[in-house]
Amino acid sequence: MVGNEGRAINVALLGCGVVGSQVVRLLTEQADELAARVGAPVHLVGIAVRRPQRHADVPADLLTTDAAGLVARDDVDIVVELVGGIEPVRGLLLTALKNGKSVVSANKALLAEDGAALAAAADESGADLYYEASVAGAIPLLRPIQQSLAGDRIRRIAGIVNGTTNFILSAMATSGANYTEALEEAGRLGYAEADPTADVDGYDAASKAAILASLAFHTRVTADDVYREGIRDVSAADIAAAKALGCTVKLLAICEQVDGGRGERSDGKSYVTARVHPAMIPRSHPLASVSGAYNAVFIEAAAAGQLMFYGQGAGGPETASAVLGDLVAAARNRVIGGRGPRDSAHAHLPVLTMGETRTRYHVALDVTDRAGVLAQVAGVFADHDVSIATVRQEGRGQNGGDADDGVPNTRDATLVIVTHSATDAALASTVEALTGLDAVRGVAGVLRVEGLGRPVTELGGAS
Numbered sequence: 001m002v003g004n005e006g007r008a009i010n011v012a013l014l015g016c017g018v019v020g021s022q023v024v025r026l027l028t029e030q031a032d033e034l035a036a037r038v039g040a041p042v043h044l045v046g047i048a049v050r051r052p053q054r055h056a057d058v059p060a061d062l063l064t065t066d067a068a069g070l071v072a073r074d075d076v077d078i079v080v081e082l083v084g085g086i087e088p089v090r091g092l093l094l095t096a097l098k099n100g101k102s103v104v105s106a107n108k109a110l111l112a113e114d115g116a117a118l119a120a121a122a123d124e125s126g127a128d129l130y131y132e133a134s135v136a137g138a139i140p141l142l143r144p145i146q147q148s149l150a151g152d153r154i155r156r157i158a159g160i161v162n163g164t165t166n167f168i169l170s171a172m173a174t175s176g177a178n179y180t181e182a183l184e185e186a187g188r189l190g191y192a193e194a195d196p197t198a199d200v201d202g203y204d205a206a207s208k209a210a211i212l213a214s215l216a217f218h219t220r221v222t223a224d225d226v227y228r229e230g231i232r233d234v235s236a237a238d239i240a241a242a243k244a245l246g247c248t249v250k251l252l253a254i255c256e257q258v259d260g261g262r263g264e265r266s267d268g269k270s271y272v273t274a275r276v277h278p279a280m281i282p283r284s285h286p287l288a289s290v291s292g293a294y295n296a297v298f299i300e301a302a303a304a305g306q307l308m309f310y311g312q313g314a315g316g317p318e319t320a321s322a323v324l325g326d327l328v329a330a331a332r333n334r335v336i337g338g339r340g341p342r343d344s345a346h347a348h349l350p351v352l353t354m355g356e357t358r359t360r361y362h363v364a365l366d367v368t369d370r371a372g373v374l375a376q377v378a379g380v381f382a383d384h385d386v387s388i389a390t391v392r393q394e395g396r397g398q399n400g401g402d403a404d405d406g407v408p409n410t411r412d413a414t415l416v417i418v419t420h421s422a423t424d425a426a427l428a429s430t431v432e433a434l435t436g437l438d439a440v441r442g443v444a445g446v447l448r449v450e451g452l453g454r455p456v457t458e459l460g461g462a463s
């Protein structure tokens with residue numbers, strides 16, 4: 001690619017909402033500084049929106065409803081996409097990349113669904129494809145994974161990558177509110193959308209997990225590969241149970257490279273796991289103190305050890321900061337006539353199913369308090385190859401008749417069991433078998449427990 005020294009770099013913006021309007025502001029307010037950093041002026045030459053009448057604050061001559069026409073303009077060097085969703089954006093960005101225009105996007109849904117096609121189009125024409133803002137808003141994360149850690153081996157990424165759910169779980173932990181009350185509070189304060197499905201059911205975090213796993217393990221992982229469980233079923237009792245164990249409950253996106261085993265069998269190969277679900281983590285872990293709408297991502301690498309990235313995961317100016325970082329990088333590459341590092345997907349590691357993925361579990365059982373019940377319950381765990389780390393019994397009082405009416409007196413108890421690491425499939429069949437025991441009145445709660453590289457001594461055994 002021949003350099004562009006001296007000539008202005010022309011930028012087309014698709015979308016001018018929460019993030020796009022802040023990109024326009026920063027491009028305007030910091031024009032001189034950006035030109036100095038890039039080595040050429042950066043000109044905004046057009047802004048595509050749906051409803052131009054709503055954008056009185058941007059120059060009218062820049063506005064258009066013809067996004068395809070804007071992207072096709074010969075004088076456009078870089079397309080910044082801040083519309084979101086899959087169509088029509090996918091077609092617009094593929095066209096732009098095929099025509100050699102670099103693309104900067106914050107669109108996690110599209111990158112997680114079709115990142116491979118976008119990367120292939122960028123490779124074909126030698127254009128840049130950057131999407132730092134698609135995961136964890138303002139937090140510099142994708143560039144450190146792709147570039148700073150390029151010589152290391154990432155073993156695990158565990159992240160709080162959705163501010164809405166972290167706000168809700170934090171509110172439940174601090175005030176004792178139940179899920180519905182905490183969701184209502186999040187809505188009132190502007191942290192939850194009118195339809196919170198994408199956040200509370202884990203779709204947003206699953207897209208981000210797919211992007212993180214793809215970059216960390218040099219393997220294409222799509223949102224469909226990611227196991228997903230949201231926070232709707234997290235109860236106030238789960239939060240209290242976590243507290244009693246020295247833990248807190250977080251919605252985590254966890255991506256791991258697992259060497260040498262698929263489920264119980266060791267086959268010497270490497271696999272990737274990618275999952276989103278609520279989990280208990282020790283309160284001593286740095287992720288446990290990330291509260292409110294903040295995001296944080298904890299990375300474990302073979303040589304670097306443990307790293308944590310923390311900050312604002314959303315918001316107009318915050319996300320625009322990450323977009324501008326990408327824009328400056330893409331513009332600099334245009335000026336010098338090169339391109340940035342391409343996505344590498346050379347490892348082609350298979351993705352384990354959730355059933356094959358190993359973790360630890362907290363299981364609370366309502367049982368009849370009589371001799372032999374504990375042994376029966378322990379037997380079911382052993383039959384399914386799930387090893388128990390700790391058991392705690394809490395008496396809950398009288399149940400059934402009284403002493404004089406001839407009805408046998410029974411007492412209820414809650415058994416709280418924390419397991420060692422087991423496959424999800426083994427735990428699921430254990431729980432199913434437990435519900436068939438006479439003495440088990442109900443399964444009060446099952447939550448995964450993640451030590452995340454620290455010994456969880458309070459729970460028994462290593463992580």
Ligand SMILES: NC(=O)c1ccc[n+]([C@@H]2O[C@H](COP(=O)([O-])OP(=O)(O)OC[C@H]3O[C@@H](n4cnc5c(N)ncnc54)[C@H](OP(=O)(O)O)[C@@H]3O)[C@@H](O)[C@H]2O)c1
Nearest residue numbers: 015016017018019048049050051082083084106107314315
């Ligand atoms: N908001 C955040 O904090 C945040 C954080 C991280 C990443 N992101 C990502 O950033 C992207 C933008 O988010 P946002 O919050 O800024 O969205 P937003 O406020 O809803 O803005 C979307 C913009 O896209 C325009 N638009 C919609 N359909 C269009 C079409 N077919 N053609 C042209 N323009 C169209 C809208 O035009 P009108 O204004 O005329 O309706 C609006 O200006 C999304 O991918 C999102 O996931 C957002």
